[in-house]
Amino acid sequence: MNIKEVLELARPNILKLTPYRCARDDYSTGILLDANENNFGNAAHGQEELHLEKYPDPHQKELKSLFKNFRNLDSSDRLFFGVGSDEGIDLVIRVFCTPGKDKILICNPTYGMYSVCAQVNDVEVVKVPLKVDDGSFQLEVDKIKQAIDVEKNLKVCFFCNPGNPTGTLLRRSDIIEILQYFKGIVVVDEAYIDFSYDENHPLETQSFTNAISKYPNLIVLQTLSKSFGLAGIRFGVSVSAKEVAQLFNNTKAPYNISTLTHLTAKTALEEAGIKLMRSNLNKILMERERLTEKLKSIKRIGKIKGTNDANFILFEVLDKAGGKPCNSSAVFVYKKLADDYKVVVRYRGTELGCEGCLRVTVGTPSENLEFLNKLMLVVSS
Ligand SMILES: Cc1ncc(COP(=O)(O)O)c(C=O)c1O
Incomplete structure (x- = not known):
């Protein structure tokens, strides 16, 4: 698929959307009287220096650059930051699926939020179970292809890699085969990807972030909730084609990443934070x-x-x-x-x-x- 075909999959109202803009997009220093904040200070006693009375940075450019370096990406324009990867799951469905018409495909047993978000958005869920009879929990590629052929308005396939609750890494060649076959969006949810690393399987060969530039219909979801141990800050990431990331950033609530989350994520993605994450990961x-x-x-x-x-x-x-x-x-x-x-x-x-x-x-x-x-x-x- 090329990016033009991928964008044609998005809902027309999302493509036409004029994103919310604030004065801060143009001017962010000086006497700021543009956003109806409370300039007498915040009531969180003892936390005055964090300036929580001000709205947070809506674009998180510096943080995006840190994440880009951490995952060796070619551009931070491929990134969207959300309230956990759960926000990413919801956004994929809201951006690409028209309620009451479009469908998603999941391979159960899998993470429950794909179905929950689909139901909330009135989007039908097609299930093609993982191989369970041999206990391998791998994809049934031929059956997924059949479903792709027969199900009208199937827009998104969600693959959880490694799977929850299966704890199993999917065969890379299977996902690639679907990526090439399906004229729709393929989401690879890598919430647990850092735990699949070992000496024989370096992370660079496991994660699909390195396939992003090749497949414009691929969206990889990651999170700081697991390997970084930061479930409490609610910080998730989507890596995709730049044009898709732009749609997500247009559609999200303007200030979805709070100042406290932003500051903590920044600390975690700096050198010392990454070192600590790796040390805990090994343990x-x-x-x-x-x-x-x-x-x-x-x-x-x-x-x-x-x-x-x-x-x-x-x-x-x-x-x-x-x-x-x-x-x-x-x-x-x-x-x-x-x-x-x-x-x-x-x-x-x-x-x-x-x-x-x-x-x-x-x-x-x-x-x-x-x-x-x-x-x-x-x-x-
Ligand atoms: C496979 C999978 N994806 C996504 C999530 C949600 O993660 P987050 O905390 O980033 O919303 C979970 C949480 O358990 C998960 O198991």
Whole structure:
């Protein structure tokens, strides 16, 4: 696809949109009496120096340049910053899908927000499940192509890579095949991409950010919530063709990134922040390894599902006889852990291909130890 064809996929009202402009777009220094702010200062006692009485920077140019360098991108014009990658998911649907007419495609089991955002926007969801019979959680490329052929008004395919809750990195060649076949938008959600890195698979070969200039219909979503440990600031990123990024930036609320979020993201994306992120990442990867091995040794725990490429582990709880993955046993363990021991994991047993499954986030060494001890107590009771 060329960029002209990609832009033709956007909703006509979005293409015609005159974006909101403020006086600050033209003048940002001097005596600023243009935005009805409260120049007597903010009421957040002790935080006067942050000047929170002023609206935040709507364009975040410096921050975009930091992110561009961090991910080795060719231009910061490819970036949109949102309130978590959840805002990116919603924007993709709002920009490209006409309510009541267009459709998105998802490969379940997958992250729940694609469907939620589609429903909020009155957009139909077509499901082509991942391969679950062989436990690989990979894409069914031929079935996706069939769906692309038969489903009218299919505008966007969402691929979660590595998957949630599957924790599995998708085959790169499969996504490329769809990118080349589909005359629509392909979103690759890389919320967990940093955890899929190892010596044999350097990040540069895993992430789809390096394919952005080749495929104008590709949108990569990333976030500071996971590897950077900044879920609390709500900061997500979309990397795409410049023209698509422009549509997102035209459509977003003018001041979606708060001053506090902006300042924190800037600190994280400077050299010391990136170093700290990498050091924590290595610790998480080591703990993931350790936790996986320990889980395997517990009698009523079955398979570790998928290929374990994220910062969580999906595992089976077996029935009392210790034979088969079992949803009622998984629910029992889930509730007992939370109610009696205040250890909260996620029950995923109702997801396709996840019979009897719980998903546990890799915590700190002491949290993981506590989780394992309590899990052993519960399954042996
Ligand atoms: C696959 C996936 N994408 C996106 C998100 C949302 O991330 P954010 O905190 O950036 O909104 C999550 C959160 O758990 C996720 O699992």
